[in-house]
Structures are given as C-alpha cells and as structure tokens.
Amino acid sequence: MHICTTGIDIMKGISWDDYKVAYQVAIDGTLSQAGKTLEMNHATVLRHVNRLENALEIKLFIRHQRGYQLTDAGSVLMDELPDLIAQFSRLENRLHNVEGQISGELRITTLSSFSAQLTPILKEFRDSYPLIRIKVLSTDDIVPLESGAAHVSLRAGPKPNGPDLIVRELTKLATSYYAAQSYIDSFGTPKSIEELNKHLWVLPTSDKYRIPFIRHIVDNIDKDKIIFQSNHFPDVNQAVIAGMGIGPLGDSQAIMNTSLIKVPINLPITQESMWFVYHRDLKHSARVKCFYEFFTKQLS
Incomplete structure (x- = not known):
C-alpha cells in the first residue's frame, strides 16, 4: 500500500516564523522595511520568504524594483493569516494564564509622548517580576487589541469603546x-x-x-x-x-x-483621561492583572 507523503514533506520545511515574516513583507511591501519592523536583517527576511515559497512550491510575491507585490496566492495569505495570528495569540495567552506565573512577554502599546514617562515604571515592574519580558509599541495610532499585537493599550482621550474591550480609567490628563x-x-x-x-x-x-x-x-x-x-x-x-x-x-x-x-494661557477645558485597555480574552491573565495593579499604584 502506497501512502502519499508529498504534503507532509512540503510542510516539514515550514515554520510559523516563515509565515509571520512573509505576512510582514506583504504589509510593508519591501524586505528592508519588514526587516526594520521585525528587527532582523534583510538577508534573514529574504531567507524566510524563500523557504516558505520553496516549501509550498508557490510564488507569493512578484519582485519589482519598487518592492514586493502579492500574487493571487499571496493575496490568500493576506486574507487568512490575520485570523490565524489572532488565534495563536489567544492560545499563547490562555497557556500563560493556566500557569498563573508572572512571566513571559508583555506587549504594551502607548502614545509616543508617554513612552518616556512609562519607562521608569516598566523598569521597576521588571525589577519586581524578573521573568517578564517587555515589548513597547509607541505610536499615536490605535492598535487593535484583537490582532494580538499588544496585550495592553495605554490610550489618551475619550473613553475607548468596543464590545470586546475592558477599559479602566487610570488618571486625568492635564x-x-x-x-x-x-x-x-x-x-x-x-x-x-x-x-x-x-x-x-x-x-x-x-x-x-x-x-x-x-x-x-x-x-x-x-x-x-x-x-x-x-x-x-x-x-x-x-x-x-x-x-x-x-x-x-x-x-x-x-x-x-x-x-x-x-505660561499663563486660558485654555478650553477638555475632559481627557489616560485609559488602561485590554481584550476580554485576557481578563484572567496574571500578567495583565499584575501590571494593572502595579501601574495604578505607581501613578497614585
């Protein structure tokens, strides 16, 4: 009896990192920009993309001088991967929550103007919980938490809303x-x-x-x-x-x-606050709970 192993052989050479790197190239459009986003060099990005295409025996990109354009197969990659990335992120969070240990990576997105004030607090948090690894994404854009790109968002302005968000006010902004x-x-x-x-x-x-x-x-x-x-x-x-x-x-x-x-200038009164926001999937996360308690204590 002959068992077809072609599919198994193809998948054997693919890692999840290959998919994630190819996805970033699709978003950024060039190897160099994807390398900056992922903090890896140009050659490493290219190696991941080539390995994925060779293993799948499918071209995902058309190479141009201006960058990498998606083929039809590449467009399927862009359609399907966001959901898979979010599912893997949720799986990772649930696995960490089972242990209840304050360890692993904590991804935080915050305003660019707030990151300098945040750093001393993060240093003290790390001193208290040395098994934590911190990754900060500083941006004035709103990062969707359902994507898994961040566990916690520190947002300023009106109260964030969303059916799957848990929102807590941290402090009034002046x-x-x-x-x-x-x-x-x-x-x-x-x-x-x-x-x-x-x-x-x-x-x-x-x-x-x-x-x-x-x-x-x-x-x-x-x-x-x-x-x-x-x-x-x-x-x-x-x-x-x-x-x-x-x-x-x-x-x-x-x-x-x-x-x-x-400078004594009479300004219009604005009701703005700093908000601690996380996805409801993380409501039992030991890392998020611990960081919230630590952060609010530092602010007070």
Missing part, C-alpha cells in the same frame, strides 16, 4: 503651555490673548489641530509665528525644552524638567 527659562529670559511671556501673536510657537503638525488646546493657539496667531512643527509629540516637547518657543506639554512630564515655566 496639558499646559510651557517655555524654557532661556526663552522667557529673551522674550518674556504673553500676558493676554492679544499678545500670543508676539511670541514664537512650537506646535504639532496640522493633523493635530483638531485637539482643542492646539486649535485655541492656532486660531489666535499668524502661521509664520509657528517656527517648529512635528507630527511626533516628543519632538515638540524637546523643542520646547531647548528654548525654541512656547509649546504644549503634559503637566506630569513638565514637572520633571526644572528649566520649564508654565
């Missing part, structure tokens, strides 16, 4: 305008709304103008008074600290820098 002492020594501070236009401003780019405390300033100054802009809040913060002009900082962040002086 943002003010600050200037370095060196700037104040040279230019002073505005004493009224009419004087705002006499000063130099450090602000986020126009995609952030919808934020009330940014909009308030933009509406009351000439655009040529904005002498520095960035789509990345930490860049804005550093420009203020360097004395380039007046700009927004979170009060909790500004208090860490003694060279900064709060």
